Amino acid sequence: MIHQTGVNKEFFLDQYLSFSHGETLRDLACSKCGETYPHTIPQNVCSACGKPLLARYTLEQLTGTWPRETLLSRPASLWRYWELLPISNPADIVTLGETMTPLIHTKTLGAKFGLSEVWVKDESRLPTGSFKARGLAMAVSKAKSLGLTQLAIPSAGNAATALAAYAAAAGMTAHIFMPQDTPAFNKETCQLSGANVTLIDGLINDAGRIVAERKEGKGWFDVSTLKEPYRVEGKKTMGFELAEQFEWELPDVIIYPTGGGTGIVGMWKGFAELEAVGWIGKKRPRFISVQSTGCAPIVKAWEEGATEATPWKEAHTIASGLRVPQAIGDFLILAAIRKSNGAAITVTDEAIREAMQLLPTTEGLLTCPEGAATVAALKQLVSDGRIESSERVVLFNTGGYQS
Numbered sequence: 001m002i003h004q005t006g007v008n009k010e011f012f013l014d015q016y017l018s019f020s021h022g023e024t025l026r027d028l029a030c031s032k033c034g035e036t037y038p039h040t041i042p043q044n045v046c047s048a049c050g051k052p053l054l055a056r057y058t059l060e061q062l063t064g065t066w067p068r069e070t071l072l073s074r075p076a077s078l079w080r081y082w083e084l085l086p087i088s089n090p091a092d093i094v095t096l097g098e099t100m101t102p103l104i105h106t107k108t109l110g111a112k113f114g115l116s117e118v119w120v121k122d123e124s125r126l127p128t129g130s131f132k133a134r135g136l137a138m139a140v141s142k143a144k145s146l147g148l149t150q151l152a153i154p155s156a157g158n159a160a161t162a163l164a165a166y167a168a169a170a171g172m173t174a175h176i177f178m179p180q181d182t183p184a185f186n187k188e189t190c191q192l193s194g195a196n197v198t199l200i201d202g203l204i205n206d207a208g209r210i211v212a213e214r215k216e217g218k219g220w221f222d223v224s225t226l227k228e229p230y231r232v233e234g235k236k237t238m239g240f241e242l243a244e245q246f247e248w249e250l251p252d253v254i255i256y257p258t259g260g261g262t263g264i265v266g267m268w269k270g271f272a273e274l275e276a277v278g279w280i281g282k283k284r285p286r287f288i289s290v291q292s293t294g295c296a297p298i299v300k301a302w303e304e305g306a307t308e309a310t311p312w313k314e315a316h317t318i319a320s321g322l323r324v325p326q327a328i329g330d331f332l333i334l335a336a337i338r339k340s341n342g343a344a345i346t347v348t349d350e351a352i353r354e355a356m357q358l359l360p361t362t363e364g365l366l367t368c369p370e371g372a373a374t375v376a377a378l379k380q381l382v383s384d385g386r387i388e389s390s391e392r393v394v395l396f397n398t399g400g401y402q403s
């Protein structure tokens with residue numbers, strides 16, 4: 001029988017069954033107070049302090065026994081980092097084909113800004129058109145392993161589209177709460193995937209409150225980002241891919257469009273895990289968090305030197321993924337920016353609109369407004385002298401263009 005890597009699903013699952021490390025997920029620990037929780041039952045936030053729980057692995061068991069070369073024979077998918085993912089039975093994997101996303105050297109764009117090393121991690125290639133697929137693939141797989149069937153989510157758009165798809169694939173029901181003015185693409189795709197959609201008069205935080213109120217009585221499990229511990233585990237694979245694609249030498253700067261901040265928190269966590277198992281050294285990229293001037297709670301906190309953010313009032317921006325007035329992981333995002341020697345900056349919607357043309361015209365790459373925000377930020381950082389011409393910079397294009 002001939003197997004094509006990543007194509008034949010049976011082969012794909014078999015590969016993971018043959019791994020030798022057994023279960024590597026140890027437990028969940030509160031990111032604030034350290035209280036620990038078992039991963040064998042559904043968990044949301046810390047019951048003591050209300051902050052996010054993060055997965056811990058038996059890293060010491062992997063150190064020295066899990067060579068990087070193991071990856072070479074595995075499919076080009078986020079599941080290749082199996083030992084550092086929270087699923088232990090391959091039969092629980094719910095997959096729509098989460099391909100490793102290309103890391104593209106954008107020479108013409110870079111030259112425009114006087115840089116020779118500008119790279120774009122193009123997350124638009126993932127199922128449902130955005131990197132939200134990484135997190136929801138993980139959360140829905142974990143939900144399957146725990147026997148959950150009713151999942152509820154507040155969303156600014158793309159997380160809803162991803163949950164609707166993964167829930168459909170898993171035979172689960174998705175209950176989606178999102179703002180009335182969420183992009184049509186997200187509203188329509190959720191409906192097409194058979195989710196129960198409720199449009200609310202408010203923003204993602206208001207949607208989050210509604211989910212919190214209704215879930216108990218209805219038996220729904222809340223998969224809000226960072227209130228559910230495994231979406232961040234999916235998002236951290238962006239950092240694993242970057243490390244692998246750059247041959248285990250992290251770039252100097254990562255420019256990341258920040259909403260709930262799950263990507264920054266995830267990559268920061270992922271880099272620490274890679275260092276612990278001996279795959280990378282101490283070097284970390286400077287994390288530059290980008291928000292819109294219409295909704296910039298993290299930037300405001302950063303500028304004020306605060307360790308937590310205050311809720312943003314009257315949030316508005318054309319980049320719907322950045323329209324997150326309050327992030328439960330604010331202190332984790334701010335810590336990652338600070339510890340990495342990074343920064344947080346705003347760009348205007350006008351600058352985002354202008355930047356929407358830059359990657360398509362120079363490189364032929366279509367971007368979402370959030371991805372364009374990183375290009376606008378690059379322009380600003382270069383003109384402020386905060387990025388040097390010799391530095392290697394990665395922009396995250398977090399989703400595809402939608403009209």
Ligand SMILES: *Cc1c(COP(=O)(O)O)cnc(C)c1O
Nearest residue numbers: 158259260261262263321370398
């Ligand atoms: C959700 C989203 C973001 C923000 O991601 P976080 O990791 O939650 O900060 C950025 N861009 C797009 C396209 C999104 O859907």
